[in-house]
Amino acid sequence: MxxxxxxxxxxxxxxxxxxxxxxxxxxxxxxxxxxxxxxxxxxxxxxxxxxxxxxxxxxxxxxxxxxxxxxxxxxxxxxxxxxxxxxxxxxxxxxxxxxxxxxxxxxxxxxxxxxxxxxxxxxxxxxxxxxxxxxxxxVSNDFGTPGVRENCIFLDERAQADRFRSKLLDHCLRVSRRMSADCTVNEYVRVVIIGGGATGVELSAELYNAASALRLYGLEVFDESRLKVTLVEAGPRILPALPERLAKAAQAELEALGVRVLTGVPVTSAEKHAIITKEGERIEADLMVWAAGVKxxxxxxxxxxxxxxxxxxxxxxxxxxxxxxxxxxxxxxxxxxxxxxxxxxxxxxxxxxxxxxxxxxxxxxxxxAGKPLLDFVYRDHGSLVSLSRFSTVGSLMGNLIGGRLAVEGRLARFVYTSLYRMHVLAVHGWLRGLALMAVGKVNQVIRPRLKLH
Missing domain, CATH: 3.50.50.60 (FAD/NAD(P)-binding domain)
Structure with missing residues (x-):
C-alpha cells in the first residue's frame, strides 16, 4: 500500500x-x-x-x-x-x-x-x-437475509433517498400514463417497507402525503388511491420505542390512510419484485425498502x-x-x-x-486544560414519530420524570419540528440558524410541495 x-x-x-x-x-x-x-x-x-x-x-x-x-x-x-x-x-x-x-x-x-x-x-x-x-x-442491518442487499433500497444516505424518489416517480408516471390511455385499467404502485420502527412508519405516511399532491403536477389521474403500501414488522408491534397505546394509535392512522400493516411477520428473503415471509407468503412490490435495523x-x-x-x-x-x-x-x-x-x-x-x-x-x-475527563450522562427526552401532515405521536421526557408523558396531535408536532430547529441552531449558531428558519418558512409558500426531479 x-x-x-x-x-x-x-x-x-x-x-x-x-x-x-x-x-x-x-x-x-x-x-x-x-x-x-x-x-x-x-x-x-x-x-x-x-x-x-x-x-x-x-x-x-x-x-x-x-x-x-x-x-x-x-x-x-x-x-x-x-x-x-x-x-x-x-x-x-x-x-x-x-x-x-x-x-x-x-x-x-x-x-x-x-x-x-x-x-x-x-x-x-x-x-x-x-x-x-x-x-x-x-448502516442498515439486513441480518444476512438473502437477496436484501441486491433487491431492496436502504435509506442510510441522501444518494439512496434520491434513488428511491426517482424510482417512485417513474412508477407513478407509468401508472398514470397507462390509466390515461385506458380508463378500464386498474394499476397501482406497490411499495413494501420492511421495518416498523420510526423510519418505516414515517416513510409509509409520507408516501401518501406525496401521492395526494402528484395530481397537481401533471399526473392528473394519479392520487393516493393508486398507492399500495405494505409495512412489515417482525416484532409483535410497530414502534417498540413508544408506549403500546401510542403504537396502536399510529397503526390505526396508517391503516386509515391505506397502509397494510403486518406485525409478527419475519422476512426470510427478497427477490427482484417480491419479499418472502416466514409463513411463505409472497408479497409483490415495485419498490422495496429495508428499514429493519442498524449496525x-x-x-x-x-x-x-x-x-x-x-x-x-x-x-x-x-x-x-x-x-x-x-x-x-x-x-x-x-x-x-x-x-x-x-x-x-x-x-x-x-x-x-x-x-x-x-x-x-x-x-x-x-x-x-489538563483537567480530568467527565463521564457521559444520557438524558432520554423521549421519542416522537411524525405521520407526515396526518398526525404526530410520541412520548416526552423519558426517564427525566421516571416515566413517559404521552403526546399526540399539535403538541407532538410542535415538539417534533423543534427537534430539527435545535439541530439547525447547533450546526449554524443562533444568528444564521434563525435566518435559515425564516427562509424555510418562505420556501414553504413559494416552492412546490414536491421535488419532482
Whole structure:
C-alpha cells in the first residue's frame, strides 16, 4: 500500500501547522458536524487545527431522509455544504473515505478519491492526529437475509433517498400514463417497507402525503388511491420505542390512510419484485425498502485493534473514549456505550448523537486544560414519530420524570419540528440558524410541495 505521508521538505507554513494540536473528526453527520463547529468556534486556527473528513460534500439531517425519499423535502434547500461551513467556523474539510487508522503513528488513512470516470483525483494519503473522533454513523442491518442487499433500497444516505424518489416517480408516471390511455385499467404502485420502527412508519405516511399532491403536477389521474403500501414488522408491534397505546394509535392512522400493516411477520428473503415471509407468503412490490435495523460500518471491525461488538460498533468508556485508545473518541450510532448501572447501551438516536457531541467537546476542552475527563450522562427526552401532515405521536421526557408523558396531535408536532430547529441552531449558531428558519418558512409558500426531479 502506497501512502503519501508528505515526506518532502515542508514549507514554513506546513511546519507551523505540524506544531498545532490537531483534532480530526471523521464523519459529518449530526454529531460530527456539531462538534467541529464548536471546536472551530472555540479554538480558532491559531494553536489548533480542527479537521473534518467526510465522503460526501454536503450534510443532510438523517431523520429527514424519509421526506427526501418521498419528494416532500428538497434536500438542496436544507443541505449544509462542508466547505462553506468550515470557512465560517474555523475548521478544515477533507473530502474522502476513511480506510483505516494507524494508532502507533497517530494517522488516519484516507482511501484514494476517483472521479466518475474512475480516474484518480487524490491518491491514498495519511492525516496525522493528536486526538481523533469517529462519528461515521451507522448502516442498515439486513441480518444476512438473502437477496436484501441486491433487491431492496436502504435509506442510510441522501444518494439512496434520491434513488428511491426517482424510482417512485417513474412508477407513478407509468401508472398514470397507462390509466390515461385506458380508463378500464386498474394499476397501482406497490411499495413494501420492511421495518416498523420510526423510519418505516414515517416513510409509509409520507408516501401518501406525496401521492395526494402528484395530481397537481401533471399526473392528473394519479392520487393516493393508486398507492399500495405494505409495512412489515417482525416484532409483535410497530414502534417498540413508544408506549403500546401510542403504537396502536399510529397503526390505526396508517391503516386509515391505506397502509397494510403486518406485525409478527419475519422476512426470510427478497427477490427482484417480491419479499418472502416466514409463513411463505409472497408479497409483490415495485419498490422495496429495508428499514429493519442498524449496525456499524464493516470497516470499524478493522481499525488497528479497536474493540467492537457484534454489530460492528466501537466499544467506548463512559468518557466516550474507545476502550483500547484514550486518544480516540467515538460518538453517535457508530459506538456502543454501556453506562454504569444500566443494562442496555445508549440507543442509536439523533438525540444521543447530539448529547455525545457536547460531551466529547467538553472532554476535549478539559484535556487541553489538563483537567480530568467527565463521564457521559444520557438524558432520554423521549421519542416522537411524525405521520407526515396526518398526525404526530410520541412520548416526552423519558426517564427525566421516571416515566413517559404521552403526546399526540399539535403538541407532538410542535415538539417534533423543534427537534430539527435545535439541530439547525447547533450546526449554524443562533444568528444564521434563525435566518435559515425564516427562509424555510418562505420556501414553504413559494416552492412546490414536491421535488419532482
Amino acid at each position: 502506497t501512502i503519501d505521508t508528505s515526506s518532502r521538505p515542508k514549507s514554513k507554513q506546513q511546519v507551523a501547522k505540524s506544531k498545532k494540536t490537531q483534532i480530526v473528526v471523521v464523519g459529518g453527520g449530526a454529531g460530527g458536524l456539531e462538534l467541529v463547529r464548536k471546536l472551530g468556534a472555540h479554538f480558532g486556527r491559531k494553536n489548533h487545527d480542527i479537521i473534518l473528513i467526510d465522503r460526501n460534500h454536503t450534510h443532510i439531517w438523517k431523520p429527514l431522509l424519509h421526506e427526501v425519499a418521498a419528494g416532500s423535502l428538497d434536500a438542496n434547500l436544507d443541505e449544509v455544504g462542508y466547505r462553506g461551513h468550515c470557512h465560517r467556523w474555523g475548521y478544515r474539510f477533507y473530502y474522502g473515505t476513511l480506510e483505516t487508522i494507524n494508532r502507533t503513528k497517530r494517522q488516519v488513512i484516507i482511501a484514494p478519491v476517483h472521479d466518475e470516470d474512475g480516474s484518480e483525483i487524490v491518491g491514498r494519503h495519511a492525516i496525522r492526529y493528536d486526538y481523533l473522533v469517529l462519528a461515521i454513523g451507522s 456499524g460500518h464493516a470497516l470499524l471491525s478493522h481499525l488497528d485493534g479497536l474493540e467492537v461488538n457484534r454489530a460492528s460498533q466501537l466499544l467506548v468508556r463512559p468518557t466516550l473514549q474507545t476502550t483500547e485508545d484514550e486518544r480516540i473518541f467515538a460518538l453517535g450510532d457508530c459506538c456502543s456505550c454501556l453506562l454504569p448501572g444500566t443494562e442496555r447501551p445508549i440507543p442509536p438516536r439523533a438525540q444521543a448523537a447530539h448529547q455525545m457531541a457536547s460531551m466529547v467537546y467538553r472532554n476535549l476542552l478539559r484535556i487541553t
